[in-house]
Amino acid sequence: MATEREQVPDAYDDLLEEYRRATYLSDAGQVLGWDQQVTMPEGGTPARSKQSAALSAVQHDVLTGDGIAEPLDELDEGDLPQPGAAVVREVRREHERSARVPRDLVERISEEASNALPVWEEARAEDDWASFEPVLETFVELKREYAEHIDPDSDPYEVLFADYEPYLSLDHAERILERLRDELVPLIDAIRESDVDLALDFDGTYDEDDQMELTRDALDTLGYPWEHGRVDTASHPFSTGTQFDARVTTRFDESSPVSALGSTIHEFGHATYTLGLPEEEYGTPLGKNRGLSVHESQSRLWENHVGRSRAFVEGFLPRIEEQFPGLDLDAAGLHGHLNRVNPSNLIRVEADELTYHMHIILRFEIERDLISGDLDVSEVPAVWNEKMEEYLGVRPGTDSEGALQDIHWSHGSFGYFPTYSLGSVMAAQFFEAAQEDVEDLYEGIREGEFDALHDWLTGNVHRHGQRYETNELVERATGSEFTADAFLDYATTKFGDLYDL
Template identity: 70%
Template sequence: MATQDTVPDAYDDLLERYKRASYLGDAGQVLAWDQEVMMPEGGTPARSKQKSALSGAQHDITTSDAYSEALEASEAADLPQPEASVVREIRREYDRDAKVPKSLVERISEETSNALPVWKEAKSESDWSQFASKVETLLNLKREYAEHIDPDADTYEVLFADFEPWLDLSVAEDILAQLRDELVPLIQELNEADADLASPFAGGTYPDDDQMALARDTLERLQYPFDRGRIDTAPHPFSTGTQFDARVTTRFDESDPISSIGSVIHEFGHATYTLGLPGEHYGTPLGQHRGLSVHESQSRLWENHVGRSKAFWEGYAPIVNEHFGTDISPQAGYEGANQLYPNNLIRVEADELTYHMHIILRFEIERDLLAGDLDVEEVPAVWNDKMEEYLGVRPETDAEGCLQDIHWSHGSFGYFPTYSLGSVMAAQLFAAAEDDIPELDAKIRDGEFDALHDWLTENVHRHGQRYKTNRLVKEATGSEFTADAFVAYANEKFGDLYGL
């Protein structure tokens, strides 16, 4: 760590300004959480103005002359690590933020807040036409946003960099193509296999209260600290917060508790990453997550490599039975959590393999929308056609199809590739953890997660944004970021389950 003698006053000034902007951003996250979880339905007009004001104030700080001067002086100082990484990250953000007018930042914030209740209503009535105009408005705003940042670049590429700043879009495209090439024939082979996996929850009714009690016990088993978090319900599960307060949400289907179990563990993965960021660096790049691909790697690691593992269900099945009054065996629970479902309409309820077809589908639709090659009114038909092509099912309603996810109401175009990137990264990280942690399966079975928490904190969480994405993966695993570990894992796990 650098000493005060090696760090100029300009760096301290820059960091204080950056922290103030970060605190405003975190306050905006709390307002967003409240809007999705607690706020009365009529509160949107005020909430949209509040969030817009915060976004504008944050933009004022990070685009001011004083901020720019402190940044330039810090760069000229030839700082040591990790201060040089902090300045690198601030420079990347500044070069984007300074090009975007404050009025556009405020309008995007206001429009996304206004779009949320419209999406909720459109989904409840399964009517894309109610939401289409909001999507059109947000697409136009995001095109304008990307044009300010880099008028010569592909719009989608500019937006993708908001969520994954240090992996080129070409890397995401290559990985998505590899997943499509590897998984489509594997899925076909699995569907044709003569296997009869258990569906232990089929035909039952599982009340919301019982599922919430199980969700809380699941989080406690995973060592989620309720003194720094909470669990609530939301129309679309999510996690948000800081290393001092990281909250999770889920939703319930009384006929299918597996979907909630998966979402709880998934959002726990996000939260445990957030909580593992170094508290002493709160408000600085060293106290912030590396990007959405890394964030998704943590949620997918816990959801799939832990929560869908045989070892986990050996210890977890008795807990499920206690809550639901069932007599599910560990093997049945394991099979139920991992079987491929033919009626695969909803992404967050998808099995581990066909999940990626959902990502590819939305990625292709978003690219065409942003490029102007697809009209907003055409989305339901194109969505349904692609679902039939990639997954062999056709949604009967918009709620099961193009309205199922919340992300477009947030204006989050360019986000979806990070789900698959994160899944691939999770496999690579977990393979390295298995090599480093003796008897990890036994620890997972016995509900002893300290070793895995410690490994992830040491190799991922504590670094914040010190390393670029590929460097972080290489530091943790010893290898460049690739999809090879995921492909090997998928073939081994599902080949064994389905007797290939």
């Protein structure tokens, strides 16, 4: 009887060889992006934009060239054993979408993104929306053109969303977002009316070097492998890399000693997913993440279900007190502080676990209207402020606190934002399943033992790469299709207890 490997035709090996080249080029581009946001001198942008555009163009050429097209013509995933069939499915999808987009458009989008980064950084620092308007106008036009090339008969925003979440429909995403809006807004209103106050007041300033030491200790505690990563600061925290090199960034607020814990643990979640992908599959779809919804589920799981848990706070509090000996903290108070709901907060990356989703919904609605042509770029700040007032009862005083706060539009990343809420919802479903399978999970977290959780996530999520479509991956890991049920049950119980509702 032939083995599974013997059933794979030569064209499959040819396909993987060429596809790996495209992956390596894409990963090299990520390193250039990391360098631009972390270490590159301010004056380096003109050269970096050309370098990034050239890499994107070459990667596009490989992905759309005969070296991939010809083997795909010979292969039918229906005739291949798994996981080869999944590999061909993923390469075919990526090849076909890329082949519809002209090379010069790919190059221009990449170059515009590199040039846009310092413009956005200065506009945010100077509270100057007008200086960023031309950048956003250009990206709206370019992304409409991009979507038109890929599928002229579809909603262009849906085409863009599929770049980040290929296997959940935009309708599915909208249903989840609508359910979150319908069920979280009343919960947030009830919390606003509660007499419970969970905020802590920190006096003085807390040195960034001291906070970085605490950040590194948190990463040590969680099991971040320094031989495969590093931590730096960035204006907008992010993680990037491969299963061999997954770097994280964070940022600090000197008015709070624990300001960076949430963002650091969030980015650790991204990195641990990347590092959990199978090393032997690097360069192939089986060595790539499933998509941004699943990626975000890993970061939100670690940030919220672990980092904001009472068990983690109790275990890590002695290290906080050691780093900042003047603090007068107890586990109950710090746990409450880390989970306080603050509807008046204007900044998404500083938002609590509930109001966070209103920030996502707000930007999603604005993006959708921008791409459809129902909203002009010049109108964005006013619409942003109106929606903040409608959903959270607050109004930004500056555009730096409003429409300029996030980096994503300077990348042209339309369609990205729904994955933040989808990932948060998915995180609750994954963690609920992990609790059922791992005995005394929270006791292990309290003791600083995270191997069992790492193993569960690696075994059920990370090691599969792109073998399964999103909903199948969730169903295999949890036994249920992807819904908002677990998240809403978790949120209602957790915040009901915290706020005596």
